[in-house]
Amino acid sequence: MEQNYDRIKSIIAHLLPLEISNTNASVDAAPAITAEKPRAQIPKWNKDELRDYLESNPSYKQVKQNLQNFLKDPIFAPKYNMNCEQWREVTLQRSIKVINSGLISLAEFNRDPMKYLLSMELLNLSDPSLSVKLGVHFSLFGNAVLNLGTEKHHLKYIKDIDTWKLPGCFGMTELGHGSNVQGVETTATYDKDTQEFIINTPSDSAQKFWIGNAALHGQACAVFAQLYIGGVHYGVHVFVVPIRNADGSTATNVRIMDNGYKLGLQGVDNGRLWFDNKRIPRDNLLNKFGDVMPDGSYVTSIPSKNKRFGSMVAPLVGGRVLIASSALNAAKLSLIIAIRYAYARRQFGSKGNEIPIIQYLTHQRRLFPLIAATVALNFPVLQLKQIYCEPNKTPQNVKDVHIWASGLKAVVSWHKTHTLQQVRECCGGQGFSAFNQIATLKSDLEIDMTYEGDNHVLLQQVAKNLLVELQKGRYTVTLPNHGVKIQNSDFQIQCFKWRESHLVQTLSSKIMSALDVGVGLEHSWNDNLDVITALGKAYIERITLEYFQAAIKKASANLQPVLELCRNLYFSSRVENDLGFFLCNDGLTHETGLKIQESVNKLCGDMLPVALDIVNSFDIPEQFVHAPIAKPDYIQEFRYGLERNY
Amino acid sequence: MEQNYDRIKSIIAHLLPLEISNTNASVDAAPAITAEKPRAQIPKWNKDELRDYLESNPSYKQVKQNLQNFLKDPIFAPKYNMNCEQWREVTLQRSIKVINSGLISLAEFNRDPMKYLLSMELLNLSDPSLSVKLGVHFSLFGNAVLNLGTEKHHLKYIKDIDTWKLPGCFGMTELGHGSNVQGVETTATYDKDTQEFIINTPSDSAQKFWIGNAALHGQACAVFAQLYIGGVHYGVHVFVVPIRNADGSTATNVRIMDNGYKLGLQGVDNGRLWFDNKRIPRDNLLNKFGDVMPDGSYVTSIPSKNKRFGSMVAPLVGGRVLIASSALNAAKLSLIIAIRYAYARRQFGSKGNEIPIIQYLTHQRRLFPLIAATVALNFPVLQLKQIYCEPNKTPQNVKDVHIWASGLKAVVSWHKTHTLQQVRECCGGQGFSAFNQIATLKSDLEIDMTYEGDNHVLLQQVAKNLLVELQKGRYTVTLPNHGVKIQNSDFQIQCFKWRESHLVQTLSSKIMSALDVGVGLEHSWNDNLDVITALGKAYIERITLEYFQAAIKKASANLQPVLELCRNLYFSSRVENDLGFFLCNDGLTHETGLKIQESVNKLCGDMLPVALDIVNSFDIPEQFVHAPIAKPDYIQEFRYGLERNY
Ligand SMILES: Cc1cc2nc3c(=O)[nH]c(=O)nc-3n(C[C@H](O)[C@H](O)[C@H](O)COP(=O)(O)OP(=O)(O)OC[C@H]3O[C@@H](n4cnc5c(N)ncnc54)[C@H](O)[C@@H]3O)c2cc1C
Ligand SMILES: Cc1cc2nc3c(=O)[nH]c(=O)nc-3n(C[C@H](O)[C@H](O)[C@H](O)COP(=O)(O)OP(=O)(O)OC[C@H]3O[C@@H](n4cnc5c(N)ncnc54)[C@H](O)[C@@H]3O)c2cc1C
Structure with missing residues (x-):
């Protein structure tokens, strides 16, 4: 004990002078002695x-x-x-x-x-x-x-x-109803005498809100409204409603206001729309799933109102696919910027031998797991794009696209937001400059988590589907095998499967016990939203790992080592993040838990020599990397006289 | 088993129609049956x-x-x-x-x-x-x-x-040196013949960078530069250097450029400065801690270069205190907005009986722990302000202010950022509108984590100090007492003390083992930055809990229950967040771990009836709450014709 304190005393003697200052090494300190730790050698790849x-x-x-x-x-x-x-x-x-x-x-x-x-x-x-x-x-x-x-x-x-002669809007959201599209208040009443629909905004909460292109340029709007024929309600249908004339003036019986200044996406003219018993021809009903005959009779191939509604909101799926893939690109782009800067930027250490900030363990821990996750998420997103674009989708494909698009949109947009935040902070003051792109990405893409389906609502869609899978007997709880190494891909997948399975079973039994004591279904659902959200995320992490591993198997021997490094770090950092769950529920032992934490550090060390090469292999064309701090000599980018006129 | 599946089948029959749609309850569904859960009754307060x-x-x-x-x-x-x-x-x-x-x-x-x-x-x-x-x-x-x-x-x-006749700048940061102020390259060479200092920017990396007021309005700048007299280096000193003339033209031998567009704080004209052997009178050295006599001899009351440097950067402490308290205010303001909206906003549920979004467990879990943390952090921040403003500070006070300002600036600014992110998402699309304030707060305050000391660097200051405390024998590892209830404040403080103590001992022994095998001090420090950061945060959470509890003891009986609720939720949610650590290191049992997770849900339920009252009791004057969604009837705020002209 005494001896320990003596050692600490000497450390503190070193550290104390710096204590009050804003630095942890004085300018003229001697270069640090370092004992290189053994690192996995990742062979170079093309x-x-x-x-x-x-x-x-x-x-x-x-x-x-x-x-x-x-x-x-x-x-x-x-x-x-x-x-x-x-x-x-x-x-x-x-x-x-x-x-x-x-x-x-x-x-x-x-x-x-x-x-x-x-x-x-x-x-x-x-x-x-x-x-x-x-x-x-x-x-x-x-x-x-x-x-x-x-x-x-x-x-x-x-x-x-296609010629922009008819700039269009998508009028789904209202002030009062966003996520719950089925609750829109706008009405479309069929008038069989004139064979017209009367589109009406019954209250201020029914105003169409946030409608892109509505404030300035839109001429037609696909309006979501409750269809009524002769007093009977047929649910939400979509109508093409003119909102402006060709000369840009507002159409009759339409009122428009601006949504105004926003956190980002300033270039998009979001607006608000009111319809005052605006009459449109019968033909303006988009009638693929439900049609109104001249005489007012209603015809549909989908008798269930709910299922019909599902078809009406199908156009959103493509938007979700695009958000997932664009968010992944933003994560890649921002990591290119932060990593290049982190290898070039030096701060602290002895004069002439200052330390690149990537050498700081915190910096590695802040960025490397995000590289790993970005690479991992690449594969389910690719798969999603593939099946989304499949011309002849099976019903299973349609369902997969819906579930995957929901889950991946949520998980990837959160990953992107988290990445941009870390990247912003990792670049210090430079991360706050518009020129370095992070600021703009952060502002413009912030809304990814909300539009085209709020992330929290989308994860519920995923979880619902997993209850169906449970019913089909797809889930059997098997505990991960503790004998194996944490770098073993089977073990990793097993861990994630176990977690998902544990969560879906917990959810099912919690809902059932609630029903047993007379709690309503909606209520018991809402009371378990913590488990539901965790389940949705766990599912996406499991399929991510599976698709990643499947892709690794198909990769060339040249690429496999670096991909495996990413997979191991993805796995370890995700488990570290959720360690409480794994331990509390006896999915992992304490010993493995401690190993996981060490393994994140070790894998960060393994990634240090190759992280720059990894981000430089990302599929982001160099023409989109404007940030001066991502250029080979960032100091030169800030030399006197070089104006940035944008 | 069979029976279970039957039950699930019926649940799914309910849920399936919604699966493809974007909703989880149809418009005309029956009102949900709910079994009210027993809730702690928090008595009303003034x-x-x-x-x-x-x-x-x-x-x-x-x-x-x-x-x-x-x-x-x-x-x-x-x-x-x-x-x-x-x-x-x-x-x-x-x-x-x-x-x-x-x-x-x-x-x-x-x-x-x-x-x-x-x-x-x-x-x-x-x-x-x-x-x-x-x-x-x-x-x-x-x-x-x-x-x-x-x-x-x-x-x-x-x-x-005081009259703005001399608008001023603070010229510490350079392009090449931010956190490491001791590394600035700008030189101040004394010329005894003319009794002047020659201020010079030797390279582009030495340009002063991000200097507030420099781009447009500043006339004088407090420049941090390395003092040289007759070839001898005396470390960083601060000089008043004219950069503009009274008519706004640039002073001779000064060059200025603009830092340009930023993520936020557009109103601040940050600029870049170069000095071309600019001569300033000897009197322009701010000479309290080190002075140069006309003959070039150097006089100081603080012989240690490092300690002297510490005094030079002392002005930053006030800035840190202000960041901590302003960040806390931003958290309060944004929670007022999000909570008021969450009680008013309804989404899903049966027509005419839609569910206020605060009823969703996820929404409670996203916001209530942040309320609890905001209330908890209120007390150490108050204490910090108090001791910072103490006119006759003891040396212990000075040290406390430094450590607390560093740690609280980091922890509170992160808390604020995290809160604003959650609030942004919790308000859905409305959170993206500038009018609802969250967007602006998010952009303008983003840099809080970086300037006046980068958070990661500041936490290292805290950790260093704790090593000193360890040396003084302040730390003894005692395991939390498992017999007691998790609502017991002594138990809670003990848990946080145990964690801090475990971390500081781990850190000390890791550094010592590294030194044993010949790793340099700087290196072993940098290799343990994960523990160091965790330690800094753990310390702040511990003092937060202690000061909060001390304040609760002094509160009126009227206020105690609501404060205790906040303390319990602060404790539970912080432990939940770090559960892996507590379990792996045998600080808590699995049983307690599971209880912690349940307790967060339960405490959220307890907070549901009073959360609105809590935020409405925050010390934020109503005049600063502009957000239309925070007004009593937000729909009315968006009625047709009501323009927002800002
Ligand atoms: C820039 C921008 C552009 C847009 N463009 C368009 C457009 O062109 N056309 C269009 O129609 N719409 C558009 N929108 C609207 C967008 O689709 C909606 O904002 C989105 O659907 C979310 O709805 P909301 O904002 O009403 O949030 P709400 O649905 O009110 O949600 C608010 C909060 O409550 C939570 N919540 C809601 N329901 C639940 C639940 N069941 N369980 C748990 N939590 C819940 C959510 O997680 C969220 O945090 C745009 C929005 C923005 C900001
Ligand atoms: C809007 C704005 C206004 C400003 N106003 C002024 C002003 O008026 N006057 C002035 O002098 N300055 C000003 N600054 C500069 C500000 O003080 C610096 O940005 C800040 O000190 C951080 O320095 P840096 O940006 O060089 O980051 P760096 O120090 O280069 O840090 C970059 C990254 O490396 C990490 N890092 C660095 N060192 C370590 C370490 N030892 N251990 C672990 N991680 C480390 C950090 O965590 C950070 O993520 C301003 C900056 C901004 C953006």
Whole structure:
């Protein structure tokens, strides 16, 4: 004991002078002695090979290259210092430029959704306001016309959509109803005398709210409204409603207001709409799943109101796929910036021999698990895009796409938000500058967690589906095998399966006991939302690990070691994050728990020599990396006289 | 088993129709049956009493009221949609208005720092750009003059600072050196022939970077530079250097560039400075801790270069105190907004009987622990302000202020960031609107974690100090007593003490073993930064709990129950967050671990009837709550025709 204190005393003698100061090493201290720790040697790989492997859509290389070249036009050069009006004007001009290029269109979306997806991803990397403005027009409004409408609508609208002659809006959300779309208050009453629908906003809470393109440029809106015929309610249907005339003036019986300034996406003109018994022709009902005959009789192929509603909101799925993949790109881009800077930036240590900040264990722990998770999530997202674009989907595919799109949209958008936050902080003051891109990504993509389905609501969709799987006997609790190493992929998958299985069984039994004592179903569901959310996340982490491992098996021997490193770090850091659960429920022993924590540190050490190579192999075209701190010599980027005029 | 599956089947029959849809209850579903759970009854309290108790500075009531009245002037009304130039102009005009009012001044700061602190807090609530711009001028530049300078400086500068005749900058950071201030490259070479200092920027990495007020309005800058006399290096000293003339033109031998557009704080004109062998009189050295005689001899009362440096950066402490208290206010304000909205906002459930979103367990779990932590952190922050403002500080006080300011600045700013993120998401789309304030708070206060000392670096200061305490034998590992209830405050404090003690001992023995095998001190320190960071946080959580509990003891019987509820939820949610550590290291049993998780849910239930009252008792003047969603009838706030012209 005494001896210990003597040692500490001498340490403190070293540390004390610095205690009150803002530094942990004085300028002229001697270089630190270091005992190199043994590290796993990850063999070098070919960066192009890893890039292609992450992208995994070789047949679209040329498509992407064409759009990338197009996006080099000066109109797309980054801009920051603008007010709302200027932002919107720039975004409009950029949108028109894209439209005129013909590189993105609704016709294309219909013919080759993968091309559309990949193109929208690139637009999002270039400018999120641009991709959201066009996304509302094509993926939401256009997609509604395409998939909720029938041939008459296709003939009438598609061409005008593709030329921006008819800029479109998607009018689902109201002030009073966001996540609960089935609760919208707007009514569409059929008037059989004139063969028109009367679209009406019965109250201020029924105003359409947050509608992209509505504040300035939209001319038509796909309006979600409760259909009434002769006093009978048929549920939510979608109608094409003119909101502006070709000259930009507001259509009759429509009132429009602006949603105003926002945290981000200033270029998107979100607006609010009121309809004052606005009459539209019968043909404006998008009638694929439910139609009204001239005489007012209702015809549908889907008798269940709920199922019909499900079809009405189907256009949202594509948006979710796009959010998941774009959020993953944002995580990649921001990690490229933070990692390059972290290897170049030196802070503290002896003069002339200052320490690159990536050497600090905290810095590794803040960033490396995020690299690992980004690589891991790459694979289920690829798979999702693949099945989403499948032309002839089986019913199982349709269901998978829905569940996966919901779960991955939630998990990847949170991952992106968490990554951007860490990256912002890891870059110190530089992370606060607009020029270094992180600020803009953070602001513009913040809403990813909310729109096209709130993350918390989406995870409930996932969990519901897993209860079905439970019923089918898919789940059997097996405890992870404690004998094996934590780097073993079977063991890792088993751990995640065990957790998921434990959660779904807990959920089911909790709901049943609540029902037993007379608690209503909705209530017992809402009372267990903590388990439900954990279950949704656990499911996504399990499939992530499985798809990642399946992809590793198919990778070349050259790539496998670095991918395995990522998998191990993904696994260890996710378990570390949820260690309380694993231990409390006897899924892991204390011994393994302690090993997990050590293993995160060790794997960070293993990643140190290769992290820069990993992010430099990400499939993010260099043209989108503007940040001066991501350039080879960031000091030079800030030399006197070099103005940044954006 | 069979029977179980039957039950699940029926549940799924209920849930399945919703599976593909975006909702979890159809519009016309029957109202849910609910079995009310037994809840702790928290007796009502007097809101004013709680407010006064949280504020705890009764003698400053009038001071605050005066400033609040002043801040009702229309010039301070919220504004959002502006570009950088407009923002800066508005902020300048607001600053001048404040200066002219005489309500805030350097003289006052010197005479009554508490008044200054509380006033700056209010400015921060009104507009963070305003408080940061004035903070740089008064708390940094002015404070440097006051506390690093001597009488000649006070006589020469204080009046001009107080009238804004001499707008000031604080030139510490350089492009190449941020956290490591001792590494700045700017030199100040004494020329005894002319009795001048030659201030020089030897390289682009030495440019002063991020300097508030430098881009447009600053006329003088407190420049941190390495002092050289006759080739001998004396360490970092601070000099008053003119950077602009009274007419606004740039001073000779100074070059200035703009830091440009940022994530937030657009109203602050951060700039970059180069000095080209700029000559300044000998008197411009702020010479309290080290002086240069006309003949070039160096005089100091603090022979140690490191300790002297510590004194030079002392002005930062006040800034840290202010960040901690302002961050806490931002957490309070944002929780007021999110909680009011969560009780008013209804989503899902049966028509006419929709469920307020606060009823969802996830929503409670996302927000209530943050309320508890905000109330808990209130008390160490109050204590910090008190000792910081103590006129005759003991050496122990000085040290406490340094350690507490470092640790609380880090922990509270992270708490604020985490709170704003949750609040943003909890308010759905509304959280993205500038009008609802969350967006602005999120952007403007994001940098809190970085400036005036990066959080990760500050926690290292805390940990270092705890090693000293360890040496003094302050720590003895005692395991929490497992027999007692988790609501017992002694047990709770014991748990946090045990964790802290475990961490400090682990740290000390890890460093010693590393030294044993020849690893350098800096290296072994950096290799253990995970433990160091955890230790810093654990210390702050422990003192938070202790000060909170001490405050509870002193509270009226009326207030105690609600405060105890907050303490219990703070404790449980913090332990839940760190459960892996507690279990792995045998600090808590699995049984207690499971109880902790249940207890968070139960305490959320207990808080449900009173959360609105708690946030409405926060000491945030209503005039700063602009958000329409925080108003009694938020739908009315969005009625047609009501324009928000800011
Ligand atoms: C920039 C922007 C652009 C948009 N563009 C469009 C557009 O073009 N067209 C359009 O129609 N809409 C658009 N929206 C609206 C968007 O789709 C909605 O904001 C989103 O659906 C969420 O709805 P809400 O904002 O009403 O939140 P709410 O549904 O009110 O949710 C508020 C909070 O309550 C929680 N919550 C709600 N229900 C539950 C539950 N059952 N269980 C647990 N928690 C729950 C949520 O997690 C959330 O935190 C846009 C929004 C924004 C901000
Ligand atoms: C809006 C704004 C206003 C400002 N105003 C002023 C001003 O008026 N005057 C002024 O002088 N400065 C000002 N600053 C600068 C500010 O003080 C610095 O940004 C801050 O000190 C951090 O330094 P840095 O940005 O160089 O980050 P760095 O010190 O380079 O840190 C970068 C990253 O490395 C990590 N890191 C660094 N060292 C260590 C370590 N030893 N251990 C573990 N991790 C480490 C940090 O955690 C951080 O994540 C301002 C900055 C901003 C953004």
